[in-house]
Each structure stands twice: as C-alpha cells, then as structure tokens.
Amino acid sequence: MTERADFLVVGGGIAGVGAAARLSLDASVIVLETEDAIGRHSTGRSAAIYIRNYGNRTLRALNAASEPVLKEPEGISDRTLLSPRGEMLIATEEELPDLKAYLEGASGLEELSAKEAVDLFPILREELIAAAAIERAAQDIDVDRLLQGFARLLRHNGGRIVTDAPAKAILRDGGVWRVATPKGDFEAPVVINAAGAWADEIARLAGVRPVGLVPMRRSAAILPAPEGHNVSAWPLVASASESWYAKPEAGKLMVSPADEDPVDPHDAWADDMVLAEGLYRFEQAVTVPVTRVERSWAGLRSFVADRTPVAGFAPDAQGFFWLAGQGGYGVQTAPALSQLTADLCLARAPSLDPETVAALDPKRLF
Template sequence: MTRADIIVIGGGIAGISAGARLAEHMSVLLLEAEPQLGYHSTGRSAAIYIRNYGNATLRALNAASEPFFDAPEGVSDTSLLSPRGEMLLATEAELDELAAYAAEAEGMEQLTPEQAVELVPILRREPIAAAAIEWSARDIDVDRMLSGYTRLLKARGGQIVTGAPVTGLARQDGTWQVRTGTGTYSAPMIVNAAGAWAGEIGAMAGAIPITLTPLRRSAAILPAPEGHDVRDWPLFASASESWYAKPEAGKLMVSPADEDPVDPHDAWPDDMVLAEGLHRYEQAVTVPVTRVETSWAGLRTFTADRTPVAGFDPLLDGFFWLAGQGGYGVQTAPALSEFCAACCAGLAPGLPDSVRTALAPERLSPPV
C-alpha cells in the first residue's frame, strides 16, 4: 500500500495546482482517473482571464489569482497572460443585462455601436444598442500553466498516478483508504478535486450531501472570415451570454454558451444545440457560417449557488472539498490552491472571512 500525508483526487487544474502547493508542506499523492492530466474541463477551457466574471465571491477569487498569473513563480518564467479584451454586445432586449453586469464590474469602458464594429469588423451594426469592453481580460496559456504546476508538484516530491479511477473510500483509525484499479493508497487527508465526479466521490466517502451539477458547454472552430485577420480581435459576446466568439490560433472559436445538465461523462457536443448557437452567432455578424472545422464539449460543474465549494467537510475528518468551480476553474485555481494548501497545512488562509464563509461546504448541506 502506498502512503502519503495527503491524497488529491483529480488531475485537472484544480487538483494539480492544489497538489503543487500542498507538496511544499507535506508528501502528496495525486490520483487521476484518466490516462492523462487535464483531460476533461481543463483541456477544453475557453482559456481567458476575466476579472469581472462571476458573482462577488468569484470576482474576489479572480482578483486574488491575478498576481500569480502575472508572475507565476515556480510555474513559469513569464506571465501566463496575453492581451485579448472582452467585449459585450447588447440588443435592445439585452440592455438591462449589460447594465447589471457593468454596475458590478470594474474597469469596463462603454463603447458606441460604431466603436464595437471598428474592433470586430464582421459585426452587424443594426442590432447593437450598446456595447462595453473590459480591456484587462486576457488569454491564459492553460497548457503552460498545467505543465508548470505538474513540474512543481514533482519537483517537490509529489507523486502522480494516472489511469486510477477511485472505486472505494473508507476511513479507519484516522487514515483514509483509497481503492483504485491500480491499487490501494492511504493518507490521513484527502482533497476531493474530482471535477464533475466530485459529488460521487463525496457520496462514496460519506460526506455531507452536496449537489454538484455538470453542465455541458459546446464550442466549434470556424475558419477566419475571408479577408480578416482576427488575431487582435477581443472576445466578443452577447450580453445575455447566448453565444460568444474568441480568436483562437488565427481562427474563431464560437460557443452557443449552452448549459445543459448532464451526468458526469466524457462530453461531446449535441449537434442541434451547436447548430442553434451558431445560428444565434450568425444573426450578430455579416459573415455566414459555411464550415465547422472541429467541435467539442466540456463539463462546467456548479453548486446550487454557482459558487465553488472549498473547505473541510463538517462530518468527516480529513476530507477537503475543492469542487464546483463551474466555468471559473482555471482563473480561480491560483487562489483556491493556495487556500486549500493553507487549510490542510494548518496555516492562516489568505482569503477574507466573507469569502471563506461563501466557500464553506456546510452552506450547501440541508439542516439536520
């Protein structure tokens, strides 16, 4: 039996970043069900840092993560961010949604419809009633981030076992026994960073019942519109988030921004959902969609209040929840991994009390 001070279940960006931080203080063993790390949500991320994205708790986590992205010590020698910008477009029917977003945001600049079209020349002018841009939104180099955290975890003595889905969890004499297809592992503490499967891991362990709902999000790569160089365009999206488009390696990634509840699985796009989303996108631009080069889908897993759950389970000793990151997992990973490591190592967490309370697992548990 392989032993460690702590076992991290899940090899996406949440688990890998937490493992790398924890390895500074204790021996770490990370278990990933898939043959490779970052296979599910991490590898299918939109890969953009938007400080104003999400509710108040998420915006606090975004802000706490930004210094790491700019200077990712131990993970990369250079910033993980590059300029992009995020532009929101509102029709008359979406003006209230744009106003509500802007009211809670910092650093948003109002644009005229003409300015919006100047930034993205394929936009149709007629339906744009208002627009706003967050210039500070930036692309994230997710591959470099994941590989950097992986190197850091290994450099600090951490072990990674892939192809090891968890089949059983039990606590005996103050130690967790974790059964997988590759063997049994033990540690006094566990971090549940299993993404869409975190609810199943919690139930297997006998933790408090937390509802975690995976929502499918689809995307497609379209060729760049003829005669246009899209590389310097911002991400552009409807204010109601009914679609968005982002330059990707000289082409355009377009998403229907779908949120269909599904069971945890290796997600794939629904052809009808994708077609309907591309139609909504077509209504906003002057260039028809004539070819889809490739498409995919990922799972964004949410709690009931759409805020991550991070903290020790109130019923189980040594069981730490790190789940429910939804569509914010990559850009909140630096802050949440530091928080996880501090809690598990018995150090002072670096987040305000209000944020810690908002993340606490007990908020999601029905009263006994």
C-alpha cells in the same frame, strides 16, 4: 502494499494538480487521476481567458487574487501566463438589462458605442448593437503551461501523480482515508475531492454527503476566419445575455452557444442541435455566414446551487476536503483556490479575506 502520504488528491485537473503543488511545499502529496494523463476533461477544454469581472462577488475576489500569479507565476513558469485579448459584451435592446446587471459592481470596464464595437470586431452588425462595453484587461491564459507548471512543481517537491487510477473504494479507518485503485491502495489522513463533474460521486463512494453538484455541458466549434480578415487582435465578444460568444483561436474563430444543459458526468461531446442553434444566434449578430465547422467539442462546467465554488472541509466527515463546483471559472481561479486549499489543509491563516473564505465553505450548503 499501501502507499501513504500526508494528502491524497482525487482528480488531476487544474484544481487538483494546483492544490497538490501548493501543498507539496510542506507535505507529501499523491494525486490520483482516472485518465491516462492530467487535464483530460474541463481543464483541457477551457476557453482559456482571464476575465476579472466574470462571475459573482466571490468569484471576482478569487479572480483578483489569482491575477498576480498568472502575471508572474514564480515556480510555475519562467514568464507570464497571460497575453492580451480583451472581452467585449454587446447588447441588443432586449439585452440592455443583462448588460446593466453585469456592469454593476464591475471594475475596469469601458462603455462603447456601436461603431466602436464594430471597429474592434469588424463583422458585427452595427444596427443591432444598442450598447457595448469592453474589459480591455481581459487576457488569454496559457492553460497547458499553467497545468504542466503546477505538475512540475509538485514532482520537484517529491509529490506524485498516478494516472489510470480511478477510485474504486474510499474508506476512513483508524484516522486515515484509504483509496483503492487499479494501481494499488493509497492512504492519507486527508483526502481532497477535486474530481470535477464526478465530485459528488466521489463523495458518495466515501460515504460523505454530496453538495448537489450539477454538471452542465458547454459546447464550442472552430470556424475558419472570415475571408479577408485577420482575427488575431480581435477581442472575445459575447452577447450580454450569454447566448453565444466568439473568440479568436490560432487564426480562426472559436464560437460557443454558451449552453448550460444539465447532464450526468461523462466524457462530454457537442450536441449537434444545440451547436447549430448557437451558431445560428452568432450568425444573426454578424455580417458573414457560417459556412463550415472545422471541429467541435464540449466540456462540463459543474455548479452547486449558488454557483459559487466549494472549498473547505466537509462538515460531516473528518479529513474530507471539498475542492469542486468551479463552474466555468476553474482555470482563472486555480491559483487562488489552490493556495486557499493549502492554507486550510495546513491550518494556516488564509490569504483570502474571511468573507470570501466563508462564502466558499461547504457548510453553507447543509
């Protein structure tokens, strides 16, 4: 028996579940997820921070549009999804051009002296800091509460999430898309490709031209808090060239080499050598040694050539909607991109400005 809906969403990460939740207010929606639960891959391995100035001009527009929802998530949560953190960039002499480039077009950043930077993150080597800046309004995001809130909204509106349902075949026939899975067959006039690192594979399965998605591994490790320090109020700190970053995490420090190694889509894990090199770069910037790694992991950040997300109908396949290529910005842009997806799929005027919508359109890639 084939189950029918107005929209099928392939992928149960924050992008797919968010879009499905917004669509469910006005349409019937089914989410098909390969794993046994939603949010298993990039969503569950996010650095979980909202940084308004992170990314290019289009991404900054998406960040700004998402902030009100993260602050007041009506229908998703009964309280804000944000909590104070701050993001500080530090630059050596060699990294000054990187910091200058980041500051261009940014808003709400405050330049700091080396001493002020060390006051905020006390284990930094003051003598190595040529310049620093902080976005005090950067905030931690409760990613699980956002994801589960979207899922509850979807189910409340009659939508469904089907787990353990990888797409085995996708075919358009008679004006509808049919997706065959081990949990049965599903059909809808519109299929939304929110498959993360696997989005190009889903497109090929459907006979749709890929967008040139490149999954890139990003590793991280949890270190004990430096002895004698309470790190809970420290900001996230990153090198201006993005060669490492560190963020307080449940009383410990999460440190990432900020790696971007192209890989095939898979259930990612940290590369020991890449992680060791990144921890060494972090160690050179601080006054305490790295003595122990409590655990490590990796996720995939997927980009197209211009490093801007892809959101819109495919130019070569009727009813095939792209929602992919969010890179490392997927969680903090999810509120804006989910609303845009619902607007475009339901033929409504988008709330985002036309320039941003055009910059996200997959047509730009062909």
